[in-house]
Amino acid sequence: MRGSGKISKAVIKRLPRYRRYLDDLMKRGVDRISSNELSNLIGYTASQIRQDLNNFGGFGQQGYGYNVKALHTEISRILGLDRDYKMIIVGCGNLGQALANYTHYYKAGFIVCGMFDINPRLVGLKINDIEVMDYSALDDYLEKTPIDIGIICTNKGSAQEVAEKLVAGKVKGIWNFATVDLTVSDEVALENVHLSDSLQSLAYYISHRDE
Amino acid sequence: MRGSGKISKAVIKRLPRYRRYLDDLMKRGVDRISSNELSNLIGYTASQIRQDLNNFGGFGQQGYGYNVKALHTEISRILGLDRDYKMIIVGCGNLGQALANYTHYYKAGFIVCGMFDINPRLVGLKINDIEVMDYSALDDYLEKTPIDIGIICTNKGSAQEVAEKLVAGKVKGIWNFATVDLTVSDEVALENVHLSDSLQSLAYYISHRDE
Missing domain, CATH: 1.10.10.10 (Winged helix-like DNA-binding domain superfamily/Winged helix DNA-binding domain)
Incomplete structure (x- = not known):
């Protein structure tokens, strides 16, 4: 630099x-x-x-x-945008699927390589040519595939466990959408997108706008 | 208070x-x-x-x-969470649909009442019992229906126009997901969720982690 x-x-x-x-x-x-x-x-x-x-x-x-x-x-x-980033998504509900489809990111060099879920109804589903794998395959996958960014779209109860698996699997950064603050090693970059916090701030300003 | x-x-x-x-x-x-x-x-x-x-x-x-x-x-x-908020979503692509389905918000009193898109392939689609309406119906809808929060999930080129329609239609707050900074009257609360900004910060930390 x-x-x-x-x-x-x-x-x-x-x-x-x-x-x-x-x-x-x-x-x-x-x-x-x-x-x-x-x-x-x-x-x-x-x-x-x-x-x-x-x-x-x-x-x-x-x-x-x-x-x-x-x-x-x-x-x-x-910003490091002169290179590509390999990403996986854990938790393939609505938000996980939306992020996978958010082609904007592909253009900018953020490439979804794998998707994982625990729900048998989602496993096998293809989203943008990526097949959702069973969550139990995550450790093996990470052992074989170097991944830069792990995206967590699980419920908050599972998020810390997922984060630990991602860290053990040597991801370099975590993009967390679960409504919980994660504890991860300092060597792993962490960005939280707390959608409900943002919506609650909006509620605050709306309910106090006439003050 | x-x-x-x-x-x-x-x-x-x-x-x-x-x-x-x-x-x-x-x-x-x-x-x-x-x-x-x-x-x-x-x-x-x-x-x-x-x-x-x-x-x-x-x-x-x-x-x-x-x-x-x-x-x-x-x-x-x-925070104003002791009341309900009526919301509409403009832009019903992946992210708009994901937000509509994000039932978490319903529980907390954030209720999606209407959805709008310009794309004829999306108009008529039912998401969580809400039918996507044509964008041209937005002004009329807002004239008849008091809405608290307008959620913008359009591309960045359309977002400012949508914001102006929402303000004219007397929404009290805007939750903006388009990758652009909107100009709205001070009387309207505005929360931006710039997903790509967040992802780029993550890229920065990953590409500089060994410094």
């Missing part, structure tokens, strides 16, 4: 958002953009933007601004 | 998490818990927990701790 040392979690959280806006700019044929223009688009302050992007070794040039394509390429590289 | 005035966004973001742990404690038959014990469970510091919960008017008693059930009830009430 170019630039200096450790990048804060807050900056990393903002990178996909920068990338999204740069992507739109490229599609609109914009070659370069100042931090002020970027600020108007994204809603972060121009100084925040300059500070964020300085982490990666100053793409901006005084009086010129940022080269949109170069910045997009560099942020993609920093 | 009991307690004093305005609660910060950060606290509100933590409330569903408190509620989740309190829910587990209730199921395990735990009646009361100290802020230190709660801290060990949730991972926030005890002083953070006391500070957060003081926002709602001091449920804890020195030397006794928190009454688990009372705290759960109060947090539920503050």
Whole structure:
């Protein structure tokens, strides 16, 4: 990585958002953009933007601004999007199936290689050409197949056990959709998407909007 | 609301998490818990927990701790979970269908009343007894039916237009799954679930784990 040392979690959280806006700019044929223009688009302050992007070794040039394509390429590289990720999904109910079908991710290099469920009615089902395997085959599968990301879409009661199997099977990251906070080794990256937490925040704002 | 005035966004973001742990404690038959014990469970510091919960008017008693059930009830009430929310889903592809089927939300009082799509192959489809309507019927529907939450599961190109129709149709909150930042009036609550941003953060941590 170019630039200096450790990048804060807050900056990393903002990178996909920068990338999204740069992507739109490229599609609109914009070659370069100042931090002020970027600020108007994204809603972060121009100084925040300059500070964020300085982490990666100053793409901006005084009086010129940022080269949109170069910045997009560099942020993609920093995010690790210049390579593919092999994924498996454990728990193939509605959400697991939706994620499997979410072709958007395939395009971006996130490839579902295997799907697992405990429910005999789901085992054998083909989703996007991937056959759902029995959960009991997970350990063996992971022993033979190097997997980058394990996606957990089980109920919350099973999620910790699944996470432990994934860690034992040497996945590098876990994308957790079960409504529970998992305990995993520090060496494994963990991202939680707690849909019901998000919906409850929305309920809060709705029920307090007239205050 | 009991307690004093305005609660910060950060606290509100933590409330569903408190509620989740309190829910587990209730199921395990735990009646009361100290802020230190709660801290060990949730991972926030005890002083953070006391500070957060003081926002709602001091449920804890020195030397006794928190009454688990009372705290759960109060947090539920503050979150607005003591009432029902009527929801519609716009965009009934994989993710929209998965959210419709996510019965978890029904239990918690989030009720899908209508579904809309522009795709003739989806219009007429029944998902959980709700028939997918044509998108062109959305304005009329909203004029006749008071809806609390509009869920956007369209592609990013259509999301802003859908959001504007929802706002014009007087929804109180928008739960946005399209990979785009929406502009809506301040009076409408907005929660984004940017799945691809989350996946990209995971990619970052995986590709930098050996640094």
